[in-house]
Every structure is written in C-alpha cells, then in structure tokens.
Amino acid sequence: MDALIDAYDAALFDLDGVVYLGPEPVPGAPGGLKRLRERGVRIGYVTNNAARTPEAVAEHLRELGIEATTGDVVTSAQAGARLLADRFGAGARILVVGGTGVDAALAEAGLVAVRSADDEPIAVIQGYGNDLTWAQLNEAAIAIQRGAYWLATNTDPTRPTDRGIVPGNGAAVAAVRTAVGIEPEVAGKPYPPLITETLRRLGAEHAIFVGDRFDTDIAGAAAVGLDSLFVLSGSCGPADLLAAGPGERPTHVGFDLAALLDPPRPVQRDGDQTRRGRSTARLRDGRLILDEAPEDQVSALDALVAAADLAWSAADRGLPADPADVLAALGRLAVL
Numbered sequence: 001m002d003a004l005i006d007a008y009d010a011a012l013f014d015l016d017g018v019v020y021l022g023p024e025p026v027p028g029a030p031g032g033l034k035r036l037r038e039r040g041v042r043i044g045y046v047t048n049n050a051a052r053t054p055e056a057v058a059e060h061l062r063e064l065g066i067e068a069t070t071g072d073v074v075t076s077a078q079a080g081a082r083l084l085a086d087r088f089g090a091g092a093r094i095l096v097v098g099g100t101g102v103d104a105a106l107a108e109a110g111l112v113a114v115r116s117a118d119d120e121p122i123a124v125i126q127g128y129g130n131d132l133t134w135a136q137l138n139e140a141a142i143a144i145q146r147g148a149y150w151l152a153t154n155t156d157p158t159r160p161t162d163r164g165i166v167p168g169n170g171a172a173v174a175a176v177r178t179a180v181g182i183e184p185e186v187a188g189k190p191y192p193p194l195i196t197e198t199l200r201r202l203g204a205e206h207a208i209f210v211g212d213r214f215d216t217d218i219a220g221a222a223a224v225g226l227d228s229l230f231v232l233s234g235s236c237g238p239a240d241l242l243a244a245g246p247g248e249r250p251t252h253v254g255f256d257l258a259a260l261l262d263p264p265r266p267v268q269r270d271g272d273q274t275r276r277g278r279s280t281a282r283l284r285d286g287r288l289i290l291d292e293a294p295e296d297q298v299s300a301l302d303a304l305v306a307a308a309d310l311a312w313s314a315a316d317r318g319l320p321a322d323p324a325d326v327l328a329a330l331g332r333l334a335v336l
Contacts, residue, residue, distance in 0.1 A: 017234020154188030
C-alpha cells in the first residue's frame with residue numbers, strides 16, 4: 001500500500017482546523033486535497049455549522065484554491081432536515097430557529113418552514129443563525145411544550161472567530177432546554193446522522209474521517225464505525241491526544257490532511273513499551289518516557305504516536321502514565 005488513503009474508498013473532512021482556519025487555508029491543505037483528487041479519491045466536507053448553505057461553503061473553499069462543488073458539502077442542517085423528512089414526510093410544517101442554512105436544508109428536503117408556534121408545527125429544528133433572537137427561542141419553547149418534536153442541528157457550546165471564542169448553537173439549545181426540560185435529538189457530530197448522511201450522498205462504504213477535535217470529529221467517526229485521522233493543524237494538540245479516552249482515540253495521527261498520502265507507519269507494542277519508526281516510548285514508575293529525544297518532525301510524530309498508544313493502554317489498565325516528560329521533549333523540538 002503506497003499511501004494511507006489506499007485502504008479507503010472516500011475521505012471525509014471536518015473544515016475549520018483541518019481544511020481552513022477561518023479565512024485562510026491550513027498550510028498544505030489545498031495541495032493535499034488536489035493530490036487526493038488526482039488519485040480519484042471521493043471527498044466530502046462535513047460541517048456542524050448550520051448557518052451557511054452548502055453553496056456558501058463550497059464558494060469559500062474555491063476562494064481558497066480548493067476544488068469543491070455544492071454536492072461535496074454536507075451540513076448538520078441537511079442531516080437534520082433528512083431526519084425530519086424521514087420521520088414526518090414531505091410537506092410537514094417545521095418551526096425554524098436559525099438562519100439561511102436551515103431554511104435551505106428544509107426546502108431541499110421538501111419541508112415547510114414556519115416561524116410561529118401558532119402555525120402548529122409538527123417539529124422544531126434549531127440551528128445557529130447570526131440574527132438569532134430571543135423571540136425565536138420563545139417560539140421554539142412554546143411549540144415544544146405544545147408537543148412539537150425538537151431537533152438540534154448541533155450542540156457545540158462555542159464557536160471560534162477571528163475575534164475570539166463566542167457562544168455556539170449549544171448555548172442557545174441550553175436556553176430552550178431550561179424552559180422545556182427535555183433533550184433534543186441532535187443531527188451533528190459526534191452523533192451519527194451527519195456522517196451517515198454524508199456517506200449516503202457519496203455512496204461510500206469504507207471511508208476515513210479527518211478531524212482536529214476528539215469530542216466531535218474522532219468520537220463522531222467512532223460512533224458510525226469509521227477509521228479516523230487526527231490532525232495537529234487545528235484545535236487539539238499532543239496533550240489532548242495522550243489524554244484521549246475510549247471512543248475518542250483516532251486510528252491514525254498526522255500533522256495535517258496530507259498524511260493521507262503518506263505510507264502507513266504502524267505501532268509495535270511489547271508490554272510496557274511501544275515503538276514507531278525509530279522512536280520508542282516506555283512506561284516507567286508511572287511516567288511515560290522516550291528512549292531518545294526526537295530530532296526532527298518525523299521522529300517527533302513517531303514519538304507522539306508511540307507514547308499515545310502506550311498512554312491509552314495504561315489508562316485502560318488503570319495504570320498511571322504521567323506524560324510530562326514526553327510533552328517536554330516534544331516541546332523542546334517545537335514542531336508539534
């Protein structure tokens with residue numbers, strides 16, 4: 001097998017932190033995606049962001065020099081609309097909390113968007129919108145208390161922006177939950193509907209998911225039985241990887257999405273030591289240590305993956321595995 005991607009029939013990508021960082025592409029992402037296209041890899045872009053339409057997301061990708069069509073993008077609003085259409089049928093009236101992305105997804109699914117609880121909606125779909133108001137939240141709470149089914153596109157508590165971290169859709173969902181006292185069904189990651197909808201649209205049977213967060217991306221892939229690639233280009237770093245719990249541990253680790261084009265580098269475990277490439281990690285007196293300090297980017301990644309595999313094994317056995325020495329060694333190299 002020449003490249004990791006050769007074992008899969010499609011690649012699914014989270015966007016922010018994997019493909020772009022706000023208005024800028026992740027370094028190397030456009031080139032990596034172009035090379036994947038040239039190999040004939042089916043590509044899907046998967047986003048919990050329900051505010052933007054697939055057309056808007058695809059246009060942003062093209063502005064960054066990345067080939068993308070509307071059909072390549074699947075949003076949590078589309079996954080939510082699919083769930084509602086399957087449950088209630090075309091023509092069902094759905095109260096909308098959110099923006100244009102939610103409206104477009106309902107229209108695509110043949111559902112009728114309404115704005116008031118007095119319109120007798122059979123369900124409420126709640127997604128992020130830049131112009132979200134308390135009046136919308138009030139209508140949602142009233143409709144749910146009258147018996148409407150409640151679906152949230154996602155429950156991400158925060159959103160990263162170029163000015164800082166701001167409340168996400170999960171914060172607004174929590175406000176409605178306070179009034180109604182029940183939990184919504186959730187379409188977005190880490191729950192299965194969004195990834196399942198993407199696989200259906202791509203016609204993929206054995207895909208790999210690429211993400212930068214453990215709680216949404218890697219956990220979401222695990223929830224539907226997909227292998228995953230965790231990349232260090234976004235939100236989470238080495239300490240997060242070493243601490244990942246069951247259900248949030250990636251199959252593969254890379255600096256960025258171009259790792260899909262590299263040959264697989266397996267980990268070999270022997271008791272309380274693991275080896276990847278030339279790097280060996282050991283568990284000694286409750287501490288994770290490296291036989292040798294990494295000297296370059298390749299050996300640093302090998303050391304991190306070997307240490308992570310050993311840390312997970314120790315955690316599963318209830319053993320202490322202090323990662324401070326490993327993190328210090330990686331920090332001195334300053335490539336992770």
